[in-house]
Amino acid sequence: MKILRDGAQFMVVGLLQLAVDSAIYIALTRLGVAPPLANPCGRIVGAGLGFWLNGKVTFLHRTQPQLHLRFARYALLWLMLTIVSTVAMTAVAQQAGLTRSWWIKPLIEALLGAISFLLSRHWVYQR
Secondary structure, X not given: OHHHHHHHHHHHHHHHHHHHHHHHHHHHHHXXXXXXXXXXXXXXXXXXXXXXXXXXXXXXXXXXXXXXXHHHHHHHXXXXXXXXXXHHXXXXXXXXXXXXXXXXXXXXXXXXXXXHXXXXXXXXXXX
């Protein structure tokens, strides 16, 4: 089934994104950058990597809309998920502490990744 292949490839790309995103978030917050700024910074770098890899690997077999349309959809999806992620990370850091937010970030991002897969497969990389 194509959805299983797409899902497996999306997961590999997502794990790489998650590692990059989390590393940047942790490094920036350790340097004193507040979570509401550090979280989007990590997500921006991860998003660029994910957009490129998913377009070149995961969803390459799909009929592709023009790059600017695909990127506009990706940017909108990324923005919405980044708002959710940033609100969640800020709340966790304030309530449970910064160190715990480092451990919880991958869980939050994994949940958002599942949502991102479905929307990417059926909307971002599709006509």
